[in-house]
Amino acid sequence: MKKNPTQKYASIIFKKHNHNVCFNNAMKAFQKHCFEKNLKLTPLRIKVFEFLLRDHQPLGAYQILDMLRDSGFGSTPPIAYRVLDFLIEQGFAHKIKRLNAFVACSHLGSTHSPAFMICRKCEKVAEINEKESGVNLKKAAPFDFKIEEAVIEVIGLCISCITVEAT
């Protein structure tokens, strides 16, 4: 399997890329993680993670429920929300608040405090890691606020949508 070029710039996500690499790496990491942590790798969890991995388009909970119904799984809201909570807790998915939607993590293998670039047109999302993000939160909050987490969502236009708009 050919590797994608380095994701130093997360914007690869907005371009054509060998998405099988994204998919397979993530799914393997998920399997490994569950095995090592003794967590149950169930068909439902695998299925939902597959949905999220289809491309870099976030999915709403109710979209996921529709897809689960089509696949013969239960499809009432708690089903989706529970699996999503699990994936988020385990670091394999993130919630994009801007979109009320969920996306597979693309910086697996480490606890991280990601930032997201969200294309307002195609709604694809790229995850930027902390160092790339240019965020210096220590500078932001002085001595008297104890930072625990940061939610950073950058909205704009991705390269593909810029190109289309310019046409």
Place this chain on the structure above:
Amino acid sequence: MKKNPTQKYASIIFKKHNHNVCFNNAMKAFQKHCFEKNLKLTPLRIKVFEFLLRDHQPLGAYQILDMLRDSGFGSTPPIAYRVLDFLIEQGFAHKIKRLNAFVACSHLGSTHSPAFMICRKCEKVAEINEKESGVNLKKAAPFDFKIEEAVIEVIGLCISCITVEAT
């Protein structure tokens, strides 16, 4: 009216401060803005802005509706959402996505791209201006993503809640 110490560090908001200053400055700025832009300064708009200015605690739309009902205004959802949209458009309020709630702006008088510090315990919110925030988005997104807006919400514990917890 005594001035508050400089808001160089937004964390003043989490401490005791002369809140009349915050309130009066904001309300005056709002009146001035509406006059200059020829926008209608209606009782409803004033009332909602007053609610948001009571302290630095964000209010949910339905909380605002309850307060409007108590004040004899209409209290169906569109009433609140429309006024909030107006205040946000005019730069006098922000939505805190983390809380699904709304807060008065505390850096009036300029278009700005704020960041927020949100105390997870008391849920008070301080607004940090862009320069303070330590965010360098140009660094974050390279040549192929056109940034239009950034949503930054930092979650943690404010100085007052840290103190209480330590007790």
Place this chain on the structure above:
DNA sequence: ATCGCCATGTTATAATATAACATACGTTTA
């Protein structure tokens, strides 16, 4: 006076999310 504009009001419903309880199944324990 009439028209158009805009704020407010009303009714209904959409979209997102959680609470509470029921079942099923594999693992541990008695």
Place this chain on the structure above:
DNA sequence: TAAACGTATGTTATATTATAACATGGCGAT
């Protein structure tokens, strides 16, 4: 083995947040 337990899934109902669509009323411009 049987009971007890933990955890995943399933179900029912409801809570929370937000918007669509249409109606009314005041007010200034023509």
